[in-house]
Amino acid sequence: MTHSKKVTILTCAKAIHKIHCGECNWEQFIVAETDAPLKTCPWCGWNDLNISAISKLGGSQNIHCEKHGDVTVMIPNENMEVGDFMDNLFCPFCD
Numbered sequence: 001m002t003h004s005k006k007v008t009i010l011t012c013a014k015a016i017h018k019i020h021c022g023e024c025n026w027e028q029f030i031v032a033e034t035d036a037p038l039k040t041c042p043w044c045g046w047n048d049l050n051i052s053a054i055s056k057l058g059g060s061q062n063i064h065c066e067k068h069g070d071v072t073v074m075i076p077n078e079n080m081e082v083g084d085f086m087d088n089l090f091c092p093f094c095d
Ligand SMILES: [Zn+2]
Pocket: 021, 022, 023, 024, 025, 026, 041, 042, 043, 044, 045, 046
């Protein structure tokens, strides 16, 4: 294994929000720059989220590979925290 230095870290790791909307019933994953709480279903605009299931699920980080461009790595796992990302991801398309 060789760590390619052609990868640039584009963003800090961000939490993956999971919302299961009680209105449209879609389970959705959302990653954003902001740390603000979710208030509206992005799919149908429903904003009474009392009937929706919202949680945070792992983290996501954007990297840029010289060869493959921008890549988003998401680890949607309840055992993973945003703080676990060490800013040293590899491009998954390089060998
Ligand atoms: Zn909805």
